[in-house]
Amino acid sequence: MQYIQVTFSFAGIEEYQKDLLIAELADIGFNTFEDTPDGFAGFIDQAGFDETRLTSAMLQFEGEFEYQYTVAEIAAENWNEEWEKNFEPLIIDNQCYVRATFHPSQPQYAYEIVIDPKMAFGTGHHQTTTMMMEYILAADVKDKIVLDMGCGTGILAILAAKRGAGSLVAIDNDEVCYLSALENSDLNNISNIEASCGGKEVIPDTSFDIIFANINRNILLDQISDYSKVLKAGGSIFFSGFYESPDLDMIRKECESFGIRFIDRKKNGEWVAARFKKD
Structure with missing residues (x-):
């Protein structure tokens, strides 16, 4: 390609x-x-x-x-x-070590993720991915059913799987990202991630406990109604890929119209990640 x-x-x-x-x-x-x-x-x-x-x-x-x-x-x-010439390993919250295939392993960290991007977004270095990973490290994902929208390399789903998620669906509309997510799942010996290529139309008719969506404001606003249909009552959504103003208020208002309540947010530079919960 x-x-x-x-x-x-x-x-x-x-x-x-x-x-x-x-x-x-x-x-x-x-x-x-x-x-x-x-x-x-x-x-x-x-x-x-x-x-x-x-x-x-x-x-x-x-x-x-x-x-x-x-x-x-x-x-x-x-x-x-x-990319290989410039990629440096990444440590998040002193718990998760993200490396490429050509870096040595660091078993002292609780979670190690091996990523080969293949032109796909999401190595953990961008602020939005980092904040989403911080949320996952703090969240209770054990045995949860998880949807990762705009999965890129699959790094968020992989981290959730390593933290004990029961089953995961990873979706991206870019074929390179879809294939990258499959390859990176194999690199990390993850067998419970089902990857699909497409957009909101390929979201399965499944009830999810948790949704990750690190995309951008416009796509999030377009897809919130679809997320609300598959998110369980009491389930959580973690969003990123946007700015605090005016993006967060726009997303918050749209979520509220579907009974999805704002909980808190993180900020890194100009980028924001936010946690919501369905009542």
């Missing part, structure tokens, strides 16, 4: 502006981002790239900062070689 790499360089950009731009790019199909000395690079599969949509997204930031970008085709295997 071929990918498009769009490399941005900036002058005078603030960190929150960079985060806002990344969120806009995610809305139009970019699924992986990598910091560079002058900005960042975004990756999108070639079939989903439309430079007209990119230009339209950039217009929202006209006059706020100076930028340039270049577009190049890149093969998936080349991207993964570059």
